Amino acid sequence: MDSLGGPPPQPPVLPPSLNNPYLFAPPPSLLSSTMLPPLMDASAPAQALALPSSSSSSDIDWVSLLSGQLGGLRDNVQMTSMENAPITTMLPGNGGVEDRSEGDIKKKVMNRTRKPTRPRIAFQTRSVDDILDDGYRWRKYGQKAVKNSVHPRSYYRCTHHTCNVKKQVQRLAKDTSIVVTTYEGIHNHPCEKLMETLTPLLKQMQFLTRF
DNA sequence: CGAGTTTGACCTGCGC
């Protein structure tokens, strides 16, 4: 638990939608792994991105995909929007998952009401690595054995001090080569690795545009 | 020494 004195700094207010440029950067590791058909369980808690199995990840326009509610890729991409659906299970047998709003996590006094207010997006990727480099920095805060699965589920939080995004990482019991990554919440800061890459380029462009 | 990981304990929701 973070023991910050006083009220935490207020993050910028962002709508709980995919129109948030900080939601995801183009995930570098996803580009080297294989995006798989979607999580399409009817009771899925997340907004499941369904990408055609024939398309490689490098063909995906992530900016369009994630900032425009998939408008530019609607022919090729399926997506289930379940913002108002009760959050229950992500995959058959995975059990309940819950949501909680910012600030309601207090030591020994936790309000764990299930309010499906935060967007959740689940990816299936075929990868040998459990941890997919999506450009953000994550801190692991828990790991749990999952029923009917030999692989545990890992829980991560974004390390950015004003960001409350979480993700769960778990391998599919049926196909252990598939990693299911579920993102919960919206990043309120730029992707660090993306900015690291872009900053020198932007400076160079600014320099060149002077002439 | 700070940041991140591990892991057992604890809490809550839910089904029976």
Add this chain to the structure above:
DNA sequence: GCGCAGGTCAAACTCG
């Protein structure tokens, strides 16, 4: 009410 399962906490530990 009870037990199970999922989710989180936090102390101890590891690593750079």
